[in-house]
Amino acid sequence: MPPDRPARLTVLSGPSGVGKGTVVARLRELYPHVWVSVSCTTRPPRPGERDGVEYHFVSVEQFAQLVRDGELLEHAEFAGNFYGTPRAPLAERLAAGQPTLLEIELQGARQVRQSLPDAFLVFLAPPSMAELERRLAGRGTEPADVIAARLDRARIEMAAEGEFDAVVVNDDIGRATAELVGLIEAVCP
């Protein structure tokens, strides 16, 4: 359902392994006019991840300082690591009227809903739980105990789908990306 008022900020959330990062990477390639926020995290980089591109990789102490200084719009602990959205770069892009996207988990999405009620919240859903498990294990970036923790969290996230303004099923990367862009453009005329 379209929102009552236009929003310049879209939040993409959904369970770990559903394909948020993959869809956002495709969106960055094909739709560079949409600005994608770079989060801070205490998680160590995966092979190929670059500081300042996929994430700002920070220590737990640095993250705590960012929280104390009020530098993060929202933040959350997820599967043993901390994640947060830097406030200043997002505020600059919003002030400039640019369409902006955050890719964050459920607790963060709820915080954004509270602080920026005009934000448009999109839930990326898997075709099935079995496919979600296949994708998370198939990515091969986490050991079995971390995959189990992320799947536990995925069940909680799936139960919150109804809190979102729109649901996009990631059955196909190209189709899901196009549907997401359609929503971003619908809320950012």
Ligand SMILES: Nc1ncnc2c1ncn2[C@@H]1O[C@H](COP(=O)(O)OP(=O)(O)OP(=O)(O)O)[C@@H](O)[C@H]1O
């Ligand atoms: N539509 C799709 N069909 C099949 N495989 C997909 C699809 N979308 C993503 N994948 C694969 O699923 C795996 C997880 O994708 P990705 O890392 O983008 O998920 P994520 O939601 O960003 O996860 P996390 O929240 O843990 O970072 C990757 O191996 C990716 O290539």
Ligand SMILES: Nc1nc2c(ncn2[C@@H]2O[C@H](COP(=O)(O)O)[C@@H](O)[C@H]2O)c(=O)[nH]1
């Ligand atoms: N609340 C926030 N969640 C975030 C942020 N950046 C990323 N995330 C989410 O964390 C999990 C795990 O990410 P991963 O890269 O370790 O697989 C995933 O759901 C991301 O969407 C953030 O700034 N705030």
